[in-house]
Amino acid sequence: MTTSTSLVYLIALPLAGAVILLLAGRRADKWGHLLATALSASSFGAGLYQLSQMLSRPTEERAVTQKLFTWISVGSFNIDAGILLDQLSICFVLLITGVGTLIHIYSISYMSHDENRRRFFAYLNLFIASMLLLVLGDSYLNLYVGWEGVGLASYLLIGFWNQKPAYATASKKAFVMNRIGDMGLSFAIMIAFATLGSVSFSGVEEASHTASQATLTAIGIMLLIAAAGKSAQFPLQAWLGDAMAGPTPVSALIHAATMVTAGVYLIVRSHFIFDAAPTAQLLVVIVGAVTLTFGAIVGTAKDDIKKALAASTMSQIGYMILAAGLGPAGYAFAIMHLLTHGFFKAGMFLGAGSVMHGMNDQVNMRRYGALRKFMPITFVTFGLGYLAIIGVPPFAGFYSKDAIIETAFNAGGIKGILLGSTALLGAAITAFYMTRVMILTFTSPERWEKDQHPHESPWLMWLPMVILAIGSVSTGYLFTRGDSLVHWLSPVFGEHEAHEEHFLPVIVVSGLALTAVLIGVSIALVKYQFSDVDAEAPQDVSIFTRIARKDLLQDTFNESVFMRPGQALTRILVKTDDKVIDGTVRLVGTTAIGTGSALRKSQTGFARSYAALILIGAVALIAGIWVVTQ
Amino acid sequence: MSPYNYLYVAGLLFTIGAVGVVVRRNAIVVFMCIELMLNAANLTLVTFSRINGTLDGQIVAFFTMVVAACEVVVGLAIIVAIYRSRRSASIDDASLLKR
DSSP states (O other): OEEOSSTHHHHHHHHHHHHHHHHHGGGGGTTHHHHHHHHHHHHHHHHHHHHHHHHTSOGGGOOEEEEEEEEEEETTEEEEEEEEEOHHHHHHHHHHHHHHHHHHHHHHHHTTTOTTHHHHHHHHHHHHHHHHHHHHBSBHHHHHHHHHHHHHHHHHHHTTTTTSHHHHHHHHHHHHHHHHHHHHHHHHHHHIIIIISOOBHHHHHHHHTTSOHHHHHHHHHHHHHHHHHHTTOTTSOTHHHHGGGSOHHHHHIIIIISGGGHHHHHHHHTHHHHHHOHHHHHHHHHHHHHHHHHHHHHHHHOOBHHHHHHHHHHHHHHHHHHHHHTTHHHHHHHHHHHHHHHHHHHHHHHHHHHHHHHTTTOOBGGGOOOTTTTOHHHHHHHHHHHHHHHTOTTSHHHHHHHHHHHHHHTTOHHHHHHHHHHHHHHHHHHHHHHHHHHIIIIISOOOOOTTOOOOOOOHHHHHHHHHHHHHHHHHHHHHHGGGHHHHHHHHHHOOOOOOOSOSSOHHHHHHHHHHHHHHHHHHHIIIIISSOOOSSOOSSOOHHHHHHHTGGGHHHHHIIIIIHHHHHHHHHHHHHIIIIIHHHHHHHHHHHHHHHHHHHTTOOSOHHHHHHHHHHHHHHHHHHHHHHHO | OOTHHHHHHHHHHHHHHHHHHHHOOBHHHHHHHHHHHHHHHHHHHHHHHHHHTOSHHHHHHHHHHHHHHHHHHHHHHHHHHHHHHHSOOBTTTOOGGGO
């Protein structure tokens, strides 16, 4: 393992930006956004430098570590705060800093009218630093610090416009649901520490070879809960739609490209645990499959462009989780889809932001239409992202999604057929709802409200969109050319011999996937392009549509199963506290007061009655002594 | 004469004193009754000193006298002060401490 002293700059640069911007206050309003963007870009530069260093070394020496300081040292138990940069981390570092920098550039223009722009950039830098810490930590404990950091940044940014109570509530909801996941992660760390005696990745990996099945399954399930919370996977998915309350660049960076994929990173990074715990791995697959269908169905019913994209994010991360649950065959594809998704989904969110920018912050797609003519650059970049996400060759999503569908089919037996079909179905629904978004926004007749003057966004906004669109077009091809990404990642996951016996030939799977996409696109075309779209969402719809519009009743479920019983429990506890505990305390008080006022009656203030009492007392005492001693 | 007779006298004196403290209202009389009880106690001490043939009781009797003298000084001063301010020597009139 090579060591290095320059890894810390990756994290330190954006962190310094956050600290400076937050401490400098209003003084930094003029140059804060520029500094933040520059620091994010320099972190990206540092990442590129590390990549070049890595490429210049032979494969087995590519992973680099740096010990920062001794964090905890108790007897024989030592935890160092250390950085681990290997083939897996570098992918994330470049994605986070690269997409992050583009979104910083975009935000300079997008947030230019907001008086709190400096604070926004401080939070963005804080997010970049935390996310880098998350993917660069060399132990679960270090990862946990970054994990909480991104949770904080996400909370702050969702609630950035917290003067609107609904937005403040959305940020709180995201935070609370994330806490459930965080609890899973902390339990996983505790179990690992208690049973395996280590919390570092290398230590846990080593100990996992000899650990019992039950331990590994427990850790695996806890890690899955953590991943579900952070990545908005079933059953902790309800927060992501509301998280769209944040400014659109935030949705693009945190709630599409990077933070929500942290769960995938966690599972892939813990591959040694899931490989040895088939039950936990099966649960991962189930969660992935359920979420990818769930998100896709919700996506078909949303009229809010950002919420439709959020549902799509949920669904696409479902694909990644599914791939990560398929074991060594799927890890690399999960990461590949994560990276391509980072490009096209961030690009599409920025496109959505650009549309909102031109439409007075209107988010209802039923009030869009015909924007192709007014926003050509947004249309083209969004369109390229669209082609990538539905999986049209040769765009990025085709390669990564196809690989996942294929791996799912090859999982073997009934499981393989079920998973493969689910993934195919998901692809068809994805094609449908993304085509719907495209048509409603760009190609259908206009249905604007009054006083709308759609216009193309300034170059600071479209430039990042163009770069991300180029990524959406090219990354899939680049990653699969000669299996480059799979080979690049193989030292992390161990060599994996390719499945020789395919359930279905590759060409058949691709054909099936394309057919599914075609079906989805055609239905959407018939329904929205070739027939009129109402400017108001029709209300006389089937029960299924109504349920889908309500996010498949996820909030209703949470409210009736957790929130209301929880509130009832709190009320009971408050009452218990009031009646039993406070009651006891009050009883002691009233007893003392009662006794006191009863005894006070004997205090007449007449000296003679006191004297009489003393006399009676003395006589009684003497009589008592006399009786006892007699 | 049996020394026990002194004890009877002392008991009688003490009883008179105690009853006087409880039933009389005049502060001066109450004060005298207290002195009566002190002297009854003194008499008892001296008698037991005699019966037991030791000097302890007589020593304590001296102490009692000293304390009683001090008490008389302070007590009479208080009674005079109260009389000056309230024109009354009845101890039932000085009952404001209960509030």
